[in-house]
Amino acid sequence: HTLATRAFPGETNLVYGPFVQAARAAMAQPASAPNLAAQWKIEIARLVPELAPDVAPPPLNSPGAQSRFFEGLRQMLRAVGAGPDPGIFFIDDLQWIDPASLEFLTYLVQRLQGMRLALVTTWRSEPTTSNERIRNLLAEAGRARTVTTLALARLSPSDVAKLVRPLHLSSDLADRLYQETEGVPFFIVEYLEAMGQGDHWSLPQGARNLLHSRLS
Numbered sequence: 573h574t575l576a577t578r579a580f581p582g583e584t585n586l587v588y589g590p591f592v593q594a595a596r597a598a599m600a601q602p603a604s605a606p607n608l609a610a611q612w613k614i615e616i617a618r619l620v621p622e623l624a625p626d627v628a629p630p631p632l633n634s635p636g637a638q639s640r641f642f643e644g645l646r647q648m649l650r651a652v653g654a655g656p657d658p659g660i661f662f663i664d665d666l667q668w669i670d671p672a673s674l675e676f677l678t679y680l681v682q683r684l685q686g687m688r689l690a691l692v693t694t695w696r697s698e699p700t701t702s703n704e705r706i707r708n709l710l711a712e713a714g715r716a717r718t719v720t721t722l723a724l725a726r727l728s729p730s731d732v733a734k735l736v737r738p739l740h741l742s743s744d745l746a747d748r749l750y751q752e753t754e755g756v757p758f759f760i761v762e763y764l765e766a767m768g769q770g771d772h773w774s775l776p777q778g779a780r781n782l783l784h785s786r787l788s
Contacts (some may be wrong), residue, residue: 573601573652578664579673581785587672588619590663593646595619598648604716607651615644642679646687649680653688666695667703681713697723726755735760748773758782 577594595616599608608616618623618632618641630637653659663669669677677691684691695706715720727735732750733743741749752773753759762776775783 573657574660574662575601575649575652576662576664579666579670581665581668584670584694585669587670588676589670589674591676592619593650594646594661596687598652599623600650607654608648612644612647616640616648638687641717642676645676646683647682650687658690659694660690660692663691663693666693667698667704671705674709678709678712681709681718683718684718685716728755728762729756731755736764739764 574592575594575598577590577597579590583589589724590649599616599620614627614629617627618629629641632638646751649659652661663677675709680691695701695703710719727750729747729750731744732753732755736749747762749763753763759776761778762778763773765778766774766776
């Protein structure tokens with residue numbers, strides 16, 4: 573089973589934002605809900621109130637409440653991988669994640685041992701406050717030997733040629749596509765979509781929007 577969520581720019585103050593989405597998706601999976609004890613459903617009801625509409629969990633600032641809540645989230649993810657196949661929990665754009673969610677991820681990474689769950693995340697590596705905390709998290713996981721980090725490079729000219737080969741573009745067009753995009757995969761896709769609409773070499777709107785947001 574795969575459980576996917578993501579963080580969004582401008583939502584770093586939305587506490588546990590990605591996990592609200594993840595909890596709703598997990599509880600909707602037939603294999604997950606039956607494998608979760610009632611006590612953990614009550615903790616997850618902090619994010620998905622309809623799970624326990626008649627129960628009010630104690631405030632998170634009461635003694636032991638934070639650790640019980642984190643363990644409830646961990647047990648929810650454990651249930652995702654409780655079937656015959658292991659589970660995958662995917663978080664996209666981790667650089668936008670809120671501090672509270674990152675605290676839970678730190679808790680989770682230190683307790684993955686024995687869970688039939690792969691945690692997969694993606695993030696942009698430019699300097700941000702969140703990325704400093706992500707690096708600290710990676711360092712902790714590295715010491716426990718539970719993490720593999722893959723740095724994705726830009727595509728080479730031969731990679732671009734291989735990517736567009738099914739589209740039957742000429743080698744000249746493939747070369748120019750590499751020159752225009754400098755091997756950035758997002759730009760390549762944007763240019764290909766624009767070319768499919770007959771607009772060959774003006775900067776596509778998606779690429780323009782991304783550049784504007786970075787400049788801002």
